Amino acid sequence: MSAAPKxxxxxxxxxxxxxxxxxxxxxxxxxxxxxxxxxxxxKATRGLLEAHGADRVRDxxxxxxxxxxxxxxxxxxxxxxxxxxxxxxxITLAMDALVNQAAKARFMFGGQGSVPMVLRTPHGGxxxxxxxxSQCLEAWLAHVPGxxxxxxxxxxxxxxxxxxxxxxxxxxxxVEHKGLYARKGMVDTGERAAIGxxxxxxxxxxxxxxxxxxxxxxxxxAAEQLAGxxxxxxxxxxxxxxxxxxxxxxxxxxxxxxxxxxxxxxxxFGVGAEIVATVMAEGFDELDAPVLRVAAPFMPAPFATSLxxxxxxxxxxxxxxxxxxx
Amino acid sequence: xASQHASSSTAARADALLALWRxxxxxxxxxxxxxxxxxxxxxxxxxxxxxxxxAISAGxxxxxxxxxxxxxxxxxxxxVLARGMDLHGFFKEIMGRAGGLCQGRGGSMHVADLxxxxxxxxxxxxxxxxxxxxxxxxxxxxxxxxxxxxxFGDGAMAEGVLHETLNMAALWxxxxxxxxxxxxxxxxxxxxxxxxxxxxxLAAAFGLAYRKVDGNDALAVAEAAGAAALAARSGxxxxxxECITHRVRGHYEGDPQKYREAAELEGVSEHDPLxxxxxxxxxxxxxxxxxxxxxxxxxxxxxAAVAAARADALPTFESALADVYTPGVQA
Ligand SMILES: Cc1ncc(C[n+]2csc(CCOP(=O)(O)OP(=O)(O)O)c2C)c(N)n1
Numbered sequence: 001m002s003a004a005p006k007x008x009x010x011x012x013x014x015x016x017x018x019x020x021x022x023x024x025x026x027x028x029x030x031x032x033x034x035x036x037x038x039x040x041x042x043k044a045t046r047g048l049l050e051a052h053g054a055d056r057v058r059d060x061x062x063x064x065x066x067x068x069x070x071x072x073x074x075x076x077x078x079x080x081x082x083x084x085x086x087x088x089x090x091i092t093l094a095m096d097a098l099v100n101q102a103a104k105a106r107f108m109f110g111g112q113g114s115v116p117m118v119l120r121t122p123h124g125g126x127x128x129x130x131x132x133x134s135q136c137l138e139a140w141l142a143h144v145p146g147x148x149x150x151x152x153x154x155x156x157x158x159x160x161x162x163x164x165x166x167x168x169x170x171x172x173x174x175v176e177h178k179g180l181y182a183r184k185g186m187v188d189t190g191e192r193a194a195i196g197x198x199x200x201x202x203x204x205x206x207x208x209x210x211x212x213x214x215x216x217x218x219x220x221x222a223a224e225q226l227a228g229x230x231x232x233x234x235x236x237x238x239x240x241x242x243x244x245x246x247x248x249x250x251x252x253x254x255x256x257x258x259x260x261x262x263x264x265x266x267x268x269f270g271v272g273a274e275i276v277a278t279v280m281a282e283g284f285d286e287l288d289a290p291v292l293r294v295a296a297p298f299m300p301a302p303f304a305t306s307l308x309x310x311x312x313x314x315x316x317x318x319x320x321x322x323x324x325x326x
Numbered sequence: 327x328a329s330q331h332a333s334s335s336t337a338a339r340a341d342a343l344l345a346l347w348r349x350x351x352x353x354x355x356x357x358x359x360x361x362x363x364x365x366x367x368x369x370x371x372x373x374x375x376x377x378x379x380x381a382i383s384a385g386x387x388x389x390x391x392x393x394x395x396x397x398x399x400x401x402x403x404x405x406v407l408a409r410g411m412d413l414h415g416f417f418k419e420i421m422g423r424a425g426g427l428c429q430g431r432g433g434s435m436h437v438a439d440l441x442x443x444x445x446x447x448x449x450x451x452x453x454x455x456x457x458x459x460x461x462x463x464x465x466x467x468x469x470x471x472x473x474x475x476x477x478f479g480d481g482a483m484a485e486g487v488l489h490e491t492l493n494m495a496a497l498w499x500x501x502x503x504x505x506x507x508x509x510x511x512x513x514x515x516x517x518x519x520x521x522x523x524x525x526x527x528l529a530a531a532f533g534l535a536y537r538k539v540d541g542n543d544a545l546a547v548a549e550a551a552g553a554a555a556l557a558a559r560s561g562x563x564x565x566x567x568e569c570i571t572h573r574v575r576g577h578y579e580g581d582p583q584k585y586r587e588a589a590e591l592e593g594v595s596e597h598d599p600l601x602x603x604x605x606x607x608x609x610x611x612x613x614x615x616x617x618x619x620x621x622x623x624x625x626x627x628x629x630a631a632v633a634a635a636r637a638d639a640l641p642t643f644e645s646a647l648a649d650v651y652t653p654g655v656q657a
Pocket of ligand 1: 400401449450451478479480481482509511512513573577
């Protein structure tokens with residue numbers, strides 16, 4: 001039934017996934033600030049209002065706490081809400097809904113039901129959006145039992161993972177990257193992804209680069225350069241942060257015996273720390289060098305272009321870390 | 327003719343009040359059983375009792391239909407029991423037993439029964455209000471003709487989500503019934519020191535229908551809730567119902583209430599909704615003995631549920647691990 005693969009931008013892949021999910025299941029509704037008439041701040045919900053009507057595609061007031069809580073109540077009453085929070089920074093206002101309500105309902109109600117909702121939100125820098133519009137807060141959410149967190153790095157995954165997130169019976173936080181919205185790629189709408197499965201983006205034998213989201217491309221850049229120096233880096237795209245594909249990471253380590261974890265979020269107490277600790281505990285015998293992390297410094301994301309450049313993750317930093325492990 | 331009509335409506339009132347009295351007695355007896363269980367350390371953690379506020383539970387529940395949903399707060403025993411929660415499952419849950427309604431994972435502050443549309447008591451003040459809004463949204467999108475009820479205390483008036491919900495419910499004309507149980511206290515502080523405006527003014531600010539009722543008068547609550555639920559169900563939009571009542575006991579069971587004046591506590595029993603209902607029923611011609619007999623039967627049901635719960639096993643740790651995520655999906 002699936003159409004031939006077509007080239008879509010990342011943002012278009014998101015709206016295509018929403019559109020197809022809404023067509024496939026009338027329980028799916030979309031809620032958020034400016035998602036209906038305006039088509040979303042990043043245009044990821046464009047066309048949905050026209051196709052599915054104002055009952056199912058709803059502009060909300062600027063009330064993050066209540067929008068996300070309402071999604072929990074709607075999910076417990078038979079709908080599959082997909083909420084957009086305009087910038088990931090604003091989930092701070094909805095933390096009760098996410099952490100105490102959505103994540104806990106299944107468990108604390110004794111498995112009576114679940115909360116099949118998705119919260120879509122963009123993270124990341126690169127647009128000089130400043131300290132309150134650039135944060136990568138996914139580690140906060142990955143720390144909460146009951147939530148799932150995914151983070152696609154390309155249009156195909158944006159499509160397939162969003163379909164999987166909407167199909168998932170549990171609350172899923174779907175983290176997009178502002179800097180990726182315009183990126184183009186081929187999308188096969190028949191392809192499905194499973195939450196929790198990493199993908200080997202580039203095979204290699206000398207070192208494993210583990211990443212997700214926008215820094216996957218940075219790792220590929222570094223891998224290209226390393227190849228010129230005769231070092232074959234394997235690049236692993238986690239795609240899903242909670243649950244994360246431990247098996248794939250350990251299997252890659254068993255091939256390469258060296259590892260660098262790369263993410264845009266600040267390093268301290270981050271996703272990388274979890275991966276490194278697990279690799280130390282379960283892959284220690286495979287290690288020929290300490291596992292290193294390349295991540296943002298422990299500071300708020302700055303505004304000025306020159307400052308943001310210093311804050312961002314560049315291939316150079318990845319190269320440097322790889323050289324340290326060799 | 328006129329006197330015949332009057333007597334039949336008196337009979338109808340007597341029937342309605344008797345039904346409310348039964349529900350209130352069930353709630354009261356269940357909580358008195360909890361008082362004893364708590365004192366005997368048979369209830370882990372802490373509990374917040376709604377003794378004295380039963381008329382609101384009974385009155386609002388009487389206005390609900392099968393498809394309706396409700397979200398409640400930390401003082402929610404009455405709301406869920408009046409809605410028909412299974413007594414054995416209720417006590418098992420609060421006593422931390424296997425097979426409790428929430429498998430012993432929620433306890434008093436999280437009792438839920440999704441089959442009855444009970445979307446949970448809540449440990450976060452105000453949190454149930456926007457959840458009920460979302461449930462109302464689902465009723466509206468799914469065209470179930472259901473109403474969602476948000477029970478909250480006067481303390482929750484200061485929480486932002488209440489204000490957000492009032493706005494969204496008004497904008498979207500949601501089938502939402504917002505029931506405030508105003509007992510004058512939020513924890514150890516009088517609400518008069520916590521919130522600057524009356525709820526009526528808030529409702530008016532958002533153009534929402536508002537009713538205020540004596541929350542110790544079960545018939546009055548039932549009538550007001552009935553009218554509000556009907557209005558919400560038939561497209562009238564969100565409704566605010568403020569029930570004025572008293573918190574008879576402490577904030578939590580065992581609270582010595584040093585912060586309260588003796589005089590305030592002394593007057594409380596005169597407002598007791600059960601006492602009021604009982605006098606009214608006797609005045610309507612019901613036999614004292616019949617009421618006593620019914621009360622004894624209710625007490626027996628509760629004793630049986632408590633005894634059964636006490637005999638139940640404790641949940642195994644493994645059973646809890648199984649429900650962090652929905653089993654059977656890729657994880
Ligand atoms: C967000 C939040 N803040 C504080 C508390 C602690 N707390 C529990 S009940 C309560 C007072 C609630 O008062 P009210 O809503 O009037 O209900 P009542 O206890 O009077 O029934 C407080 C402050 C909490 N549970 N959640």
